[in-house]
Amino acid sequence: MLDASTRQQVKATAPILKQHGVLLTSHFYQRMFQHNPELKNIFNQGHQHAGQQQQALAMAVAAYAEHIDAPEVLLPVLERVAHKHTSLGIRAEHYPIVGKHLLASIREVLGEEAAPDSLLDAWGAAYQQLAELLINLENSLYQRAATQAGGWSGWRPFRVVNKQVESAEITSFYLQPADGGALPDFQPGQYVSVQRYIPEWGLCQPRQYSLSDAPGKGWLRISVKREEAQGDAPAGKVSGQLHAALAEGDILQVSPPFGDFVLHQDRATPVVLISAGVGQTPLLSMLRHLLESGSQRPIRYLHAARHGQVHAMKQEVGQLAAQHPVLASTVFYECPQDTDQLGQDYQRAGRIDAEAIREHALLADADYYLCGPQAFMQQQRSQLRASGVAATRIHMEVFGSNAMASD
Structure with missing residues (x-):
């Protein structure tokens, strides 16, 4: 002291x-x-x-x-x-x-x-x-x-066994240990770091990506958004290289899963998952784990995208909602395009506002998991608090270098 x-x-x-x-x-x-x-x-x-x-x-x-x-x-x-x-x-x-x-x-x-x-x-x-x-x-x-069983320390080589385009911006990579060994049972919501050499900088660079599938499978899945240049912010070096250059069969260095934004599996409360853009990736892990483990906890899944071309995992979530009565999914398009069909591709135009929260998200004693841009999460948190949801029931992921941010 x-x-x-x-x-x-x-x-x-x-x-x-x-x-x-x-x-x-x-x-x-x-x-x-x-x-x-x-x-x-x-x-x-x-x-x-x-x-x-x-x-x-x-x-x-x-x-x-x-x-x-x-x-x-x-x-x-x-x-x-x-x-x-x-x-x-x-x-x-x-x-x-x-x-x-x-x-x-x-x-x-x-x-x-x-x-x-x-x-x-x-x-x-x-x-x-x-x-x-x-x-x-x-x-x-x-x-x-x-x-832990299947665990490791430092970087471990993984092979890309499947590369799947999810939208105009997001691509999923299915990774298996190149050594043929086992995988650990991570907690839904956690992330891994991947490491890539960036020739322009002459450096290896780590980036953290949420695991977007349930644990207990023969692979780890990350779903990566290609970060384009915006204003003074340059295009993402690692995400761009992963999209353009990482192919099936290639080797990627991966860290063990970490992260404290995880599903509370010791509770029987309803679960409300609210995301925007690529923020749905850790929530997808939570969702798939709940459904695949046979949980009967009521689930509300609210996701916001700009329009259909950038809406990733649309078919995946739609199939889950059709197969599992405990899940109700509501998709919001901020700027629907002419090819986007209301009632089929999305349920509501505009953003997830206070009215939408009251209509689709308020369940007694539910736990709320938020992931997306910082401003989006703060807005959803404010709307939930104004609707009477206790702060202890609201859980938020924090991206990038802003790890000192508090809920």
Whole structure:
């Protein structure tokens, strides 16, 4: 436990971190990659170029400073971060490197007057406390992943046994261990990381993709959206390469499944799954597991897409709804095209709004699982809360570098 003086010094920097945090974290990443370029193979360079990683770290550092008196408040968030880290292969030996560059960046950005030795000493102790918390969480996750039946540690080669185009933007890849070994029973909702070499950058790059099929099969399925360039954001390097260059028979390096956004299988409550775009992938895993395990929990499946050409897994979900009376599916098209037929391809035009929530999603004591763009999930959460749904019944996935976001 940190002493009172150390906690006070760290806590006093929270307003400064909120104001100048992105400047500090941008300097930190530049400094770290300059001195330790090997870490570029672990960190998502697409998020670096877009500024997402810098923003996320700034939020994380400020949140830690604010809660330094009771860091256990952040434990649920730290557990989420630990899952992200283990999926990417971040190990205990990386923490001293990060700490060294973080402390140096505080001095270099804020200056010696605003960041005297006493403050750096306080932040050094605080960082060590945070590092120990995360290392312990991550070691437990690594051990569990490696020792379970069919488990492994680090990267494992998988062979693409099937590549299936799901829509104009999304393609599914069915993966089996190249070594012919067994697979672990992951929890519905979890994700894996895949690693690809990007020639333009001269780097291997990891990306995390939700598992979109139920556990207990002879494969892992990921369903990948090809990220096109939008405004200042460049096209996705890894997703584009997977779509264009990864063929059946090819080898892909894959991490063990991780993630804390999972189906609560210990409950008999109704389940409501609400998604937008590629956000349906972890929810499909939950849906298929529920139905294939014979669960009689009532299920509502609400999915939003822009139009039919980008609506993935339409036939798959439609067949499941026809076969299982416990499932009611409602599809929303924001901008239906002339070829999209109301009542056949989709049930409602427009977005999933408060009226749609009241009509299609409100079930007594249900658990609600949300996945999609951050703004979409926040809107659905607000609408559910306004309709009387308890916060403890609402579960949200968090994409990419924003692992410190809280439900």
